Amino acid sequence: MxxxxxxxxxxxxxxxxxxxxxxxxxxxxxxxxxxxxxxxxxxxxxxxxxxxxxxxxxxxxxxxxxxxxxxxxxxxxxxxxxxxxATQSPKGTLFVSAPLFIGRRIIAPALPAFRAEYPEINLRLRLSDRVVDVTAEGLDMAFHLGPLVDSDLKVRMISDCPRLLLAAPSYIARRGNPESGAALVEEGHDCLNLRFPGAREFQWTLQTDGGPRRYEIAGSLETDNSEVLTDWAVAGCGIVLKPRFEVAEHLRSGALVPVAAATPPYPAQLACLTPSRRLRDPKVQVFSDFMVARCREAIAAADP
The missing domain is CATH 1.10.10.10 (Winged helix-like DNA-binding domain superfamily/Winged helix DNA-binding domain)
Structure with missing residues (x-):
C-alpha cells in the first residue's frame, strides 16, 4: 500500500x-x-x-x-x-467543488441527510465562485454554473437557470431604471462585478431583438464572492446579474426588483462535471444522484 x-x-x-x-x-x-x-x-x-x-x-x-x-x-x-x-456499500473520500451559493445553501445543508444514508463516505467540499480545473485539482466532481466548454469531463445537466438584472428600490430611486442594456451603458449605471481569473461577468451578454449582444459594463465595486454581490445590490450599491434561484427571497420581499426588462440575460446552465475515470465509482454515483435531486428542487422552488 x-x-x-x-x-x-x-x-x-x-x-x-x-x-x-x-x-x-x-x-x-x-x-x-x-x-x-x-x-x-x-x-x-x-x-x-x-x-x-x-x-x-x-x-x-x-x-x-x-x-x-x-x-x-x-x-x-x-x-x-x-x-x-458489488457489496452495495459505497465508501471512501470524495473531493467536490461548488459555487458559494449552491455549496452553502443547497449542498452543505443536505450533507447530514446524505451522511446518514452513506456513513462510510467522507466529503471534502471546496466552495469558490472561480472557474476550477477539475482534473488538475484532483476533484471527483464539480458543480458548475455558467457556460459549458468542450472538455473530456462527463457532463450531467441539472437545470437551465433563468437569470435577471436586478437593483434595490433605493438605487432605482436615485439613478433610475434602465430600460435596456444600451441604457445601462449609456447612462453610466453602477454594475456590480464578479471578478476572478477567467471571469467574464464584466461583459454581460443580453438578449436583444437582433440576437445576443455583449455589453461592456463598469462599476466601482468588484469581488470574487457572488453572495457579497447580492448584499451590495440589496444595499442599493448598483445593478447585479443573478440566477433567479439565488435571489428568490429578495424578489419576494421586494428588496430587489428586475431592471432592463427589454434585454434580459440568457439562462445559465447548472451542471455536474465528473472526470470520465470516476464515472463507475459508486460513491460518485450516489452523491451525484442525491445532490442533483436537491439542486433541482431548490431551483424549482425559486420559480414565481
Whole structure:
C-alpha cells in the first residue's frame, strides 16, 4: 500500500505543480509529500522532478512515468469501485467543488441527510465562485454554473437557470431604471462585478431583438464572492446579474426588483462535471444522484 500511496502523491505533485499543494490535497505535510516522492525516485532509480527554490518541474523520466502511473491508479480505483458496487456499500473520500451559493445553501445543508444514508463516505467540499480545473485539482466532481466548454469531463445537466438584472428600490430611486442594456451603458449605471481569473461577468451578454449582444459594463465595486454581490445590490450599491434561484427571497420581499426588462440575460446552465475515470465509482454515483435531486428542487422552488 505504501507504494500505491507514493504513486498517488507523485501524481498530485505532477498535476498541481507543487509539493505543498499536493500535501494539502492529500491532507499531509510537505515533508511527508517530499519523502514519498523521494522513496519512489529511489525505487525507480531516476529523478522524477527537477527542484529549484522557486519551481518544480517534471523530468523527462517523470513525464514518461506519469501516464503509466495515472493508468495504474485509475485501474486500482476502478477495481475498488467494482468491489464496492458489488457489496452495495459505497465508501471512501470524495473531493467536490461548488459555487458559494449552491455549496452553502443547497449542498452543505443536505450533507447530514446524505451522511446518514452513506456513513462510510467522507466529503471534502471546496466552495469558490472561480472557474476550477477539475482534473488538475484532483476533484471527483464539480458543480458548475455558467457556460459549458468542450472538455473530456462527463457532463450531467441539472437545470437551465433563468437569470435577471436586478437593483434595490433605493438605487432605482436615485439613478433610475434602465430600460435596456444600451441604457445601462449609456447612462453610466453602477454594475456590480464578479471578478476572478477567467471571469467574464464584466461583459454581460443580453438578449436583444437582433440576437445576443455583449455589453461592456463598469462599476466601482468588484469581488470574487457572488453572495457579497447580492448584499451590495440589496444595499442599493448598483445593478447585479443573478440566477433567479439565488435571489428568490429578495424578489419576494421586494428588496430587489428586475431592471432592463427589454434585454434580459440568457439562462445559465447548472451542471455536474465528473472526470470520465470516476464515472463507475459508486460513491460518485450516489452523491451525484442525491445532490442533483436537491439542486433541482431548490431551483424549482425559486420559480414565481
Amino acid at each position: 505504501a507504494y500505491v500511496n507514493n504513486i498517488r502523491m507523485f501524481l498530485r505533485v505532477y498535476e498541481l505543480g507543487s509539493m505543498s499543494a499536493a500535501a494539502r490535497d492529500q491532507r499531509t505535510s510537505p515533508a511527508v509529500a517530499s519523502s514519498r516522492v523521494a522513496e519512489l525516485e529511489k525505487h525507480l532509480g531516476v529523478r522524477l522532478f527537477n527542484r529549484t527554490t522557486r519551481a518544480l518541474h517534471p523530468t523527462e523520466h517523470g513525464q514518461m512515468f506519469y501516464d503509466g502511473a495515472r493508468g495504474i491508479l485509475d485501474a486500482i480505483e476502478a477495481a475498488e469501485g467494482t468491489v464496492m458496487e
